[in-house]
Amino acid sequence: MIDLKILGILIALGYFFGKWAERSHYKSIIKREKEFAKLPTTSTKKPLGNPMVAKAELVCGSVVVSVDYFKRILAALRNIFGGAVQSYETLVDRARREAILRMKESCNNADQIINLRIETSSISKGGKNKIGSVEVLAYGTAIYCMKHNGL
Amino acid sequence: MDYKPILPERNSNISHNHPVKEFIILASGVVGFILVCFWVLGFFVDIAVNNLSPEKEGLLFSKVNINMGVKADDEPEKREAVQAVVDSLRTCIDVDYPVQVTIIESEKLNAFAFPGGHIVVFTAILDKMESENGLAFILAHELAHFKNRDHLRSLGRGIVLAALSSMLTGADSSISRLLAPTGYLGQAQFSQSRETKADISALEALNCRYGHVGGATEFFEIIQKNGQDVKEGALHYFASHPELRYRIQALRKTAKEKGFHFEEVKELFL
Numbered sequence: 001m002i003d004l005k006i007l008g009i010l011i012a013l014g015y016f017f018g019k020w021a022e023r024s025h026y027k028s029i030i031k032r033e034k035e036f037a038k039l040p041t042t043s044t045k046k047p048l049g050n051p052m053v054a055k056a057e058l059v060c061g062s063v064v065v066s067v068d069y070f071k072r073i074l075a076a077l078r079n080i081f082g083g084a085v086q087s088y089e090t091l092v093d094r095a096r097r098e099a100i101l102r103m104k105e106s107c108n109n110a111d112q113i114i115n116l117r118i119e120t121s122s123i124s125k126g127g128k129n130k131i132g133s134v135e136v137l138a139y140g141t142a143i144y145c146m147k148h149n150g151l
Numbered sequence: 152m153d154y155k156p157i158l159p160e161r162n163s164n165i166s167h168n169h170p171v172k173e174f175i176i177l178a179s180g181v182v183g184f185i186l187v188c189f190w191v192l193g194f195f196v197d198i199a200v201n202n203l204s205p206e207k208e209g210l211l212f213s214k215v216n217i218n219m220g221v222k223a224d225d226e227p228e229k230r231e232a233v234q235a236v237v238d239s240l241r242t243c244i245d246v247d248y249p250v251q252v253t254i255i256e257s258e259k260l261n262a263f264a265f266p267g268g269h270i271v272v273f274t275a276i277l278d279k280m281e282s283e284n285g286l287a288f289i290l291a292h293e294l295a296h297f298k299n300r301d302h303l304r305s306l307g308r309g310i311v312l313a314a315l316s317s318m319l320t321g322a323d324s325s326i327s328r329l330l331a332p333t334g335y336l337g338q339a340q341f342s343q344s345r346e347t348k349a350d351i352s353a354l355e356a357l358n359c360r361y362g363h364v365g366g367a368t369e370f371f372e373i374i375q376k377n378g379q380d381v382k383e384g385a386l387h388y389f390a391s392h393p394e395l396r397y398r399i400q401a402l403r404k405t406a407k408e409k410g411f412h413f414e415e416v417k418e419l420f421l
């Protein structure tokens with residue numbers, strides 16, 4: 001019985017703290033996305049508008065995000081019945097957007113970023129098939145255009 | 152083509168269901184499935200048990216060694232005395248195979264019936280019980296479980312539960328370890344109604360052996376005094392032992408209905 005109680009407490013803690021962490025992370029993400037919306041980021045091979053390129057460099061941003069206990073239990077239950085694992089969807093979504101934002105933050109003055117690629121890998125803690133954390137790496141080429149005099 | 156910095160209004164990469172609702176639905180699905188399986192397989196366990204004759208059971212389990220703790224071997228006359236009480240009760244509740252008593256050192260007030268005709272009594276019982284009749288009631292209760300084959304039913308159900316849990320959550324998950332049969336082995340305590348039935352059989356055996364039922368409620372009264380009944384309250388519904396107060400009342404009521412009397416008890420010299 002005591003094991004069940006501990007399980008219940010862990011799940012409740014996971015749920016409330018996880019919800020709070022997720023909400024504050026999303027707030028931060030949305031705020032920064034608005035700021036960086038002016039920096040065009042595409043997965044194309046050629047820059048938009050065909051400008052004169054002064055400088056090009058590789059930029060990347062990465063982040064490691066983890067699930068809370070409640071999400072883990074929910075995913076385990078979902079593994080029995082099949083279907084969309086909702087609890088991990090927000091995790092991956094947040095990680096991806098955060099990685100892209102960090103990449104943009106690393107080259108603040110760039111005019112655009114092209115050739116965006118995203119890689120995801122799981123960091124398991126050694127437990128069998130238990131995906132505890134997700135690492136997302138976003139990388140691309142930052143383009144600095146020639147600045148015309150007078151503009 | 153101009154670049155227009157617009158952000159999407161709705162996040163279409165995530166589901167918008169409430170996670171708690173999903174958790175409740177999935178968890179009750181799993182629990183419901185387990186309960187149904189348990190119930191259905193319980194029927195099969197009962198059929199198997201009814202077809203397992205006592206001789207076969209004796210053969211199967213005779214070589215099992217009781218490994219519940221340190222045997223109290225230093226005073227063999229205690230064990231013989233308890234064995235004598237059990238043997239005297241067998242004129243009233245007969246079990247078709249030999250029943251062997253083992254005494255184990257423990258502070259817990261408990262006794263168990265294991266398949267194969269083994270009864271385990273903890274030393275705390277011998278220390279705290281004051282009357283031979285009270286001890287006889289405990290032993291008669293375990294003998295009644297043997298008679299009704301309850302110990303086999305609980306063993307079968309324990310195995311079913313452990314197998315289900317291993318299938319769904321993995322053999323070494325914390326949930327499976329929680330439900331491992333070690334907790335159920337030999338304890339015929341999976342059903343309140345079977346416990347009550349064993350109580351009534353024990354009462355009848357006591358009356359048959361001693362001519363009265365004095366001392367029948369002694370064990371439960373001792374537990375109450377010692378405060379070991381932690382199952383009172385909300386957990387009562389999930390404990391497979393009927394609540395102590397209810398048990399004592401039921402015994403008194405049954406004694407009245409059957410016309411049994413409470414008389415002087417024989418003192419226990421152990």
